[in-house]
Ligand SMILES: [Zn+2]
């Protein structure tokens with residue numbers, strides 16, 4: 001099968017013919033229909049991700065059709081499914097409590113095991129899979145494995161955002177823009193922050209009441225002014241110090257900061273204004289992914305609100321364009337995410 005393989009950090013992925021993966025007993029082999037290109041892939045490609053090594057096939061935001069089903073998978077060939085990017089064991093105390101995102105025995109296709117920048121991907125622990133809802137395009141569904149689910153869990157599972165609350169989103173890449181759209185549809189009052197004018201325009205279209213240029217001055221002060229004292233909730237969706245500082249500083253007393261962006265490599269250690277955490281009695285949440293049992297809550301929300309997330313998709317690209325998509329993330333990127341939908345070109 002055709003696959004894009006990381007051979008050297010920062011260099012173009014090699015498009016290679018590799019053997020099709022074997023089917024796990026408890027899992028499936030999917031024919032990949034769509035796979036998003038995510039900032040986490042970029043971290044891996046740059047050599048900053050703690051787990052990604054040369055030889056890795058990236059790709060963790062995928063949707064596919066079951067080609068082969070293991071005897072203990074619970075699926076059958078032809079089923080169309082979405083996979084969360086972290087596959088939880090299902091048996092440990094965290095999993096049994098419903099906290100699959102902190103399962104210590106996670107499997108991670110795209111980071112540790114071969115991912116979905118390929119015609120086929122093996123998915124172990126198939127109890128993590130969710131059926132693709134009728135009428136949802138695979139292109140859109142690819143984002144349901146990482147960005148959209150991460151935004152949903154950050155807003156609802158972690159920060160417990162309530163209608164009418166002010167929610168700031170620092171960084172409007174895939175997960176940030178998804179948070180703007182979801183938060184707005186939840187009845188929260190959204191403020192988007194970025195440095196790319198086109199992204200700020202798009203955030204307004206997705207429901208942001210205000211969209212602020214982070215390069216134009218003290219963005220935290222601007223948010224405190226707009227909201228009459230600070231946001232109730234603030235999401236940091238880049239994983240860098242400047243935005244994490246602004247996210248904490250824009251909150252009102254008792255506000256909740258949610259660390260959605262992945263601090264990694266040069267940004268793994270940050271200096272944060274802990275005096276504000278103390279004086280404002282703020283809460284800091286970390287979040288990563290979404291437990292797979294929460295998929296129905298997200299799908300029901302999308303159905304009842306009629307929220308159309310297709311505008312989040314920037315471009316459908318062939319596998320051979322994945323390298324260019326990663327390289328583009330070295331600088332400010334245009335709005336919308338890249339999704340690989342043609343694995344033969
Ligand atoms: Zn991702």
Ligand SMILES: [Zn+2]
Pocket residue numbers: 088089090091092093094095100103104105
């Ligand atoms: Zn577990």
